[in-house]
Amino acid sequence: MSEMNHELTEIAIGDVVTGTVVKIEDKQVLVDVGYKTEGIVPISELSNLHIETTAEEVDEGDKLTLKVKKVEDDEIVLSKRAIDADEAWSSLEEKYQNGDIFETEVKEVVKGGLVVDVGLRGFIPASLVETFYVEDFSDYLNKRLTVKIADLDREQNRVILSHRAVEEEELTAQKQRLLQSLEEGQVLEGIVRRITGFGVFVDLGGIDGLVHISQLAHKHVEKATDVVSEGQSIKVEVLAVDRDNERISLSHKKTLPGPWENIEERVAKGDVLEGTVKRLVNFGAFVEVLPGVEGLVHISQIANRHIGTPQEVLEEGQTVQVKVLDVNEDEERISLSIKELEQQQAEADYKQYEKDDDQSSFQLGDMIGDKLNKYK
CATH class of the missing domain: 2.40.50.140 (Nucleic acid-binding proteins)
Known part of the structure; x- marks a missing residue:
């Protein structure tokens, strides 16, 4: 017993030790760390994320690096979570400083957002998940997302991540690539996103261009909704590109057969x-x-x-x-x-008049003839 106590005095809280998992129980794991007594890793110290059983995290025979949390009454309490957290914080701080984009997996869907695994518990608020409103996040469970760190506070143990920021950066980059590639006369396919009194805005794949109402059809258009509807896919021709102000003028009319064609x-x-x-x-x-x-x-x-x-x-x-x-x-x-x-009509009227006149003369002649016959 005294020998065991002597060994334990050589272990201090905060020490880092390595060991092998020798037994997995429901709520704890026993680890051989080279002492006569085995170290205990409670389930709460196995992962920075919530787990139901220890078997979700480790297997017998696994080699683990652990931090000593408690040495008392011939018992050594160890933590894998603390080691993972130290490593994770170091990595996250570097990523935060560099503005890195990296991938993580959604572990839980909770009220207000998503819990992800970044070596410790990270949180993506609902407002930072997508660039659009998401009503139900259930499909995100176990999904991998690219993220950036929005806020990091080690003292408060707070890691706030954003997938939306990654999407917005990509949209901005895509917008610039498209803007640079556009040339006058190009014919493209786009989606009508917004209809106004003066025309329609068409999404060309990351950037909107304006089709003025005068460029919607060859005929006069009173209302844009008489020609197109929101969500409709239409062809447009690029009329002009103002890269400095990110303005694109488009024509739908020019992609349609002209009124004089054929x-x-x-x-x-x-x-x-x-x-x-x-x-x-x-x-x-x-x-x-x-x-x-x-x-x-x-x-x-x-x-x-x-x-x-x-x-x-x-x-x-x-x-x-x-x-x-x-x-x-x-x-x-x-x-x-x-x-x-008018001439044709006048000629037709005259012919009809002559026909009617001839008919009248013929009928008059018959009447006279009938009367003469009576006197014979």
Whole structure:
């Protein structure tokens, strides 16, 4: 007994010893540290994280480095957690100073965030998990996350980590890479993220560009929601890139078939179309016959009679019937006539009049003939 006590006097609290696990019990582990009495590592001193059984952390035969916590009544109480914590703090302090990004595993999902293993207990608050709101963190259990240290206080035993900071850094880097790669004329696929009164913001994969409402379609657009909706995937062409101010101007209209494309397959010489008078000028009237397609009715083709100005006969917004005189897709030009339709109508009316007159004469002749027959 005295020999054992003599051995124990050679061990002091705070000493670091090495030993081999010789027995695993539910709530403690026995370790041979070279003395006649075996050292005890309580389950609470095995890990900086919560564990249910000692077998989760060690196996028999494992070699452990331990710190002496207590020497009393022929008993040596040891701690693996204290050694792990010392090593972890040293490593974490270095990572904190350098702003390192590293990987860790989520061990627990608790109220307010996630508990992770960084050699000791680390905590990721809910607000620092993602760049977006997460309602249920259950899927994060046992998941590995890249993190940065947000706050470190050894005296308070506080380790606050952030996965969100890592994601934000990557998004910023991705944004800069994309910004540098953009060139005028590029055609890209993007997602409509926000719709405003003056246009829509399109996510190009980390940075948003603006499609002004005038660049949404070839026709006039009153509301952007008439053309696109949030979350919709659309093609856009890069109009301009301001790298200093991180502004990107885009066009959806330029990726769409132009209103004049294949116009000669849709409109032919001699066609009669209905259109809207869009503009009146000294030499005639421009009439929209298809969305984005305007043709010219020359002043000489507006009426059968001589007129001094188009305003004598037409007004903007008026719906008119026009006849196609000529179509030129290359020059995006259509010549129209209202006069020819009026002439055709006048000729048709005259023919109908002659037909009606002939019919009347024929009927009158029959009546006279019938009367003469009665006197015979």
